[in-house]
Amino acid sequence: MSLLEVSISLSFFLGLVFLAYVCILVRGFVKAKPERPGDPGELDWHFVIPCRDEQAVIGGTLGYLESTFPEAHLWVIDDASGDGTAAIVAERAARNPRIHLLARKPPDARKGKGAALNHGYREISRHVGDSDLRARTIVVVVDADGRPSANMLELCAGPDAFADESVGAVQVEVRMVNRDVERPLPGKGPLANKFAAMLARMQDIEFRGPISAMQIIRRRTGTVNMGGNGQMNRLTALDSIAGESAEPWGNALLEDFELGLRLMLAGWRTAYSRGSWVDQEALWSLPPLVVQRTRWAQGSMQCLRYLPRVWGSPCFSTAGFLEILYFMLRPWVQVVGSIVYVIPLAVFAFNAAAYRDFMAGFLANGGLLLMFAYAVVGVAEFAIWGWFYRSRCEPGVSRRSAVYYGLSVALYSVLNYVIAWRAFGRFVSGRGSWKKTRRNSELAGTRAPAVGAVTK
Missing domain, CATH: 3.90.550.10 (Spore Coat Polysaccharide Biosynthesis Protein SpsA; Chain A)
Structure with missing residues (x-):
């Protein structure tokens, strides 16, 4: 197989796996029962x-x-x-x-x-x-x-x-x-x-949406x-x-x-x-957020050494092992994914410029519809959390804002690939020291605002 064929096959496989995972998360999130x-x-x-x-x-x-x-x-x-x-x-x-x-x-x-x-x-x-x-x-x-x-x-x-x-x-x-x-x-x-306000909102959606859904599935x-x-x-x-x-x-x-x-x-x-x-x-600035999440991703990579013990432990079911495996491999998969997703797009862009008549025929004979379907599914996998955020977490958010937040989540998710590469670079180079994440007030040189627990 050529590099292009391998890339297309891998990207299709990873896309299907992620789509199935999102469906599992959504089902668990919707059906979650309150604790007693x-x-x-x-x-x-x-x-x-x-x-x-x-x-x-x-x-x-x-x-x-x-x-x-x-x-x-x-x-x-x-x-x-x-x-x-x-x-x-x-x-x-x-x-x-x-x-x-x-x-x-x-x-x-x-x-x-x-x-x-x-x-x-x-x-x-x-x-x-x-x-x-x-x-x-x-x-x-x-x-x-x-x-x-x-x-x-x-x-x-x-x-x-x-x-x-x-x-x-x-x-x-x-x-x-x-x-x-x-x-x-x-x-x-x-x-x-x-x-800055949107960045804080994205972090809130992230923790109360997909991360909470992951934890709900992990209960099982x-x-x-x-x-x-x-x-x-x-x-x-x-x-x-x-x-x-x-x-x-x-x-x-x-x-x-x-x-x-x-x-x-x-x-x-x-x-x-x-x-x-x-x-x-929530952090209001992108650089400290990237540093924080890079540390988390690198920490996940470090914990890969526990995988053989998890595999051999009677304390974990097959589903439990697969969930741990997914969590530990996610930064690595994002590194691989950033390559296999880009290669087909680069080849498509080259062919569109070099073979215009052929590409016009491809698009006219269903290619455009296929690309549109891929784009809709790829964005919807992330954008749905804007809607669930409104329906399950913040009912005061308007429908328009829910759509806006959902599309922003899709864009926000691209940051994960940057984070994965930074974590990978630090991991392979053996750099493991980190400074404390600075608070917004420290970054701005101001007093921290008084905050209280949100009761709603």
Whole structure:
């Protein structure tokens, strides 16, 4: 077969696989049932908030958590911040015995989020002690700007989550708190503000649409992923993978996915809550978003080493293995896809210029209709999330906006190919160090806006 024939065959195969996957996601998303609530008083809740230079947001976050979840312990891990983060937390800890400041110092500090969370795990473990309470102790990981929904503990204490003793971890839905900000960049023009607002909206649709649909499907395959925000772990589940070093979190760039994978390999079930959520800040600028997503994609590539263990584990069904395989291979497939999709298009463009009469005949005899059908299907696979966003997430969005958002999602998805290539380049070159993703207020040099959990 020629290179062109291989490219056409591969692109057609990948297109069919993705179309089938989207159909599975949509069916699960539409048919998803709400989780059943439970009694949060049956469990002991410990929030862990890793911080590094978070003085702009940590005070507001602690205030929100204190008032919304007064029964919970709040453990703030200050990873050698260079600003006033530790002082803000210390002042609040002096007034509330349920707030704990864990100050990490060099040379042990600034070794990644996983190392900071392992520090928090060890301190909580000592606090709880060797008692029956460990099985009822839940470690909740939230970002420094995180705003969990008020019903989070109630739903995550239910029979679909931690009331089931086989469940070792739960991930809640992630939403973007600044999705409705119309002028995110007051000092810039209307075009820059429209782009920034749309970028935030795309991230909200992404997490509440396709990513949420993936997690709903993973409920059935038993492979719900853990994320960096809104992640909950049973203390005894963390114990089971911590080892002698007392380090349940690993050193992969996608340390939260790695944690969930190790819990599943240890025999624990993982669950997902769509009825509760955590609000976080969407990025308003493209460069930090690309950096963030490149880190995630590279982390997925790093976790490929777990695939043989997943294949040989009795804890995973065939469907579970295939779902994990898809997730791990996705960045690699996007690299391959960016090549096999481009070659037929390039050949078509060349033939259109070099053999105009032949191409005119091809288009007149059904070729144009075939190309139109391909384009409609290719765009619709992404654009449908604009409609589902309106019908399932934000009913206040107009029909026109839903169509506009859907078409924007299709364009936004092209970014994945750029991200996959950047991750691939870093992976093969062995570059694994990353700087902390800077918040919008840091990038703009302004104070972070006060935010609260969205209640709708």
